[in-house]
Amino acid sequence: MKGRTLGRHLKEGGKNLVRNGWMTFASVSAVAVMLFVVGAFVLMIMNVNHFASALEDDVEVRVFIDLTAGEEEQEELLNELEELAGVEEIAFVPKDEGLDSLIASLGDQGDIFETLRDENPLNDVYVVHAENPEETEQIANEAEELANVDGVEYGQDIFEQLFTVTNFVRNAGFVLILGLMFTAMFLIANTIKLTILARKREIQIMKLVGATNGFIRWPFFIEGLLLGVIGSTIPIGILSYAYVRFYDTFGQQTGIEYFQFLPQNPLILQMGALLIAIGAFVGVWGSMMSVRKFLKV
Amino acid sequence: MITMKEVWKTYPNGVMAINGIDILINKGEFVYVVGPSGAGKSTFIKMMYREEKPTRGDIIIDGQNLAKVKERQIPYIRRNIGVVFQDFKLLPQLTVYENVAFAMEVIEESKDKIRKRVMEVLDIVKLKNKARFQPHELSGGEQQRVAIARAIVNNPAVLIADEPTGNLDPDTSLEIMYLLEDINERGTTVVMATHNKEIVNTMRRRVIAIEGGRVARDEVRGEYGYER
Numbered sequence: 447m448k449g450r451t452l453g454r455h456l457k458e459g460g461k462n463l464v465r466n467g468w469m470t471f472a473s474v475s476a477v478a479v480m481l482f483v484v485g486a487f488v489l490m491i492m493n494v495n496h497f498a499s500a501l502e503d504d505v506e507v508r509v510f511i512d513l514t515a516g517e518e519e520q521e522e523l524l525n526e527l528e529e530l531a532g533v534e535e536i537a538f539v540p541k542d543e544g545l546d547s548l549i550a551s552l553g554d555q556g557d558i559f560e561t562l563r564d565e566n567p568l569n570d571v572y573v574v575h576a577e578n579p580e581e582t583e584q585i586a587n588e589a590e591e592l593a594n595v596d597g598v599e600y601g602q603d604i605f606e607q608l609f610t611v612t613n614f615v616r617n618a619g620f621v622l623i624l625g626l627m628f629t630a631m632f633l634i635a636n637t638i639k640l641t642i643l644a645r646k647r648e649i650q651i652m653k654l655v656g657a658t659n660g661f662i663r664w665p666f667f668i669e670g671l672l673l674g675v676i677g678s679t680i681p682i683g684i685l686s687y688a689y690v691r692f693y694d695t696f697g698q699q700t701g702i703e704y705f706q707f708l709p710q711n712p713l714i715l716q717m718g719a720l721l722i723a724i725g726a727f728v729g730v731w732g733s734m735m736s737v738r739k740f741l742k743v
Numbered sequence: 744m745i746t747m748k749e750v751w752k753t754y755p756n757g758v759m760a761i762n763g764i765d766i767l768i769n770k771g772e773f774v775y776v777v778g779p780s781g782a783g784k785s786t787f788i789k790m791m792y793r794e795e796k797p798t799r800g801d802i803i804i805d806g807q808n809l810a811k812v813k814e815r816q817i818p819y820i821r822r823n824i825g826v827v828f829q830d831f832k833l834l835p836q837l838t839v840y841e842n843v844a845f846a847m848e849v850i851e852e853s854k855d856k857i858r859k860r861v862m863e864v865l866d867i868v869k870l871k872n873k874a875r876f877q878p879h880e881l882s883g884g885e886q887q888r889v890a891i892a893r894a895i896v897n898n899p900a901v902l903i904a905d906e907p908t909g910n911l912d913p914d915t916s917l918e919i920m921y922l923l924e925d926i927n928e929r930g931t932t933v934v935m936a937t938h939n940k941e942i943v944n945t946m947r948r949r950v951i952a953i954e955g956g957r958v959a960r961d962e963v964r965g966e967y968g969y970e971r
Contacts (some may be wrong), residue, residue, distance in 0.1 A: 653830055654792070655846035655893065656822035659815070662759050 459668030477677025624728020634732030
């Protein structure tokens with residue numbers, strides 16, 4: 447396509463937006479509302495994911511080695527653990543180190559345990575990380591069956607609840623977003639259908655004088671794109687502002703190690719890019735849907 | 744120039760519009776297509792600019808078989824065929840100049856070329872002084888001349904006119920006919936469907952009469968042959 451033709455298409459597409467004043471307004475609003483909800487969900491889901499993965503990273507199976515096990519038997523156990531399905535990494539924590547960190551974690555009161563240095567009652571521990579946090583439970587169960595294992599520990603309860611909640615949020619968000627996308631798409635399709643009805647004669651004449659379908663489609667393509675992109679700017683503005691305010695207020699002070707909100711940068715940029723992309727996609731798809739029928743003259 | 748071989752057309756609803764037509768129109772000819780309403784004349788004309796596709800048979804215009812071309816080649820075929828209608832089919836919001844230029848914009852000609860050629864054809868149809876007018880400011884005859892200018896602006900090999908004088912009074916009709924003759928003399932093949940008995944009988948040309956989807960008559964300097 448030649449440059450001046452693109453210029454013509456841009457002009458025509460823009461003109462259509464103005465010509466259809468109210469329908470343009472309706473479609474842009476629909477896209478804006480849809481993307482607002484999508485954007486809010488994206489912010490929420492990203493944060494939930496962030497919490498979840500912080501937790502998941504911390505999920506580990508602690509395998510306590512029998513106090514009676516000698517070096518050879520420990521070695522053997524290590525090999526057996528390594529052969530379990532889904533094991534990513536195994537770290538050995540000798541009982542002295544275990545005691546060190548116990549004392550350190552208790553602060554001043556930890557000093558009482560210093561007396562235990564000579565007669566350490568703790569077990570040597572293998573700390574096992576799973577490749578996939580969801581396999582943790584299985585690994586723990588299998589490890590428990592092995593010889594020379596005194597016991598196995600992992601955060602059973604939190605764990606299952608965590609997965610239920612995060613999966614639910616993700617799925618619900620996804621379904622909602624899809625539903626809204628379709629709604630907005632049909633609204634745009636309808637707007638453009640009106641444009642086309644008004645220009646049916648023009649399209650007919652264009653076809654008669656030898657315009658290709660591509661040539662006819664372009665202005666509508668641009669119109670849809672503009673509808674979608676304009677519709678995305680409004681929610682991006684509102685959500686960015688809201689999140690910045692939110693983060694300024696609550697960002698640093700949750701106090702709980704795992705529950706840190708994602709910083710505004712790059713989250714807002716990602717959300718913005720995603721909304722523009724969805725807006726553009728919905729706009730273009732909607733317009734192409736309605737043009738297709740009219741081109742079969 | 745235009746060859747139809749064993750052409751049949753049956754619409755999806757079962758109407759058999761064209762039932763075996765063979766015809767040859769040479770380059771530079773001027774042909775009237777006549778016949779009662781509903782006899783297949785309209786389908787015959789529409790197949791020539793590939794608005795309708797024949798069910799069977801071949802239609803060859805300027806070496807291209809319209810029955811076989813792919814959907815996406817149709818635009819390129821149409822650029823070689825100018826079409827004029829009874830209702831002019833002008834775009835009301837555009838000026839005379841823009842209406843004619845439109846046909847060249849669509850095929851992505853340069854601005855300079857468009858300006859030069861549009862003024863040239865407006866001169867041929869004698870509307871140079873009304874280039875800035877909008878269609879509603881013109882008389883019916885003038886509007887039809889704009890439509891003709893648009894149809895010939897890309898130098899088509901064939902000009903197809905479907906009842907071009909249907910909405911015009913006798914004097915204006917004659918004016919349009921002189922214009923079509925002029926265009927024909929410049930080398931363009933003209934095929935014109937008409938109900939206008941006076942014109943066919945005064946400006947004698949080849950007449951193809953279509954009845955019941957067949958060629959009922961094909962005379963070199965024929966006459967209209969129907970009461971109305």
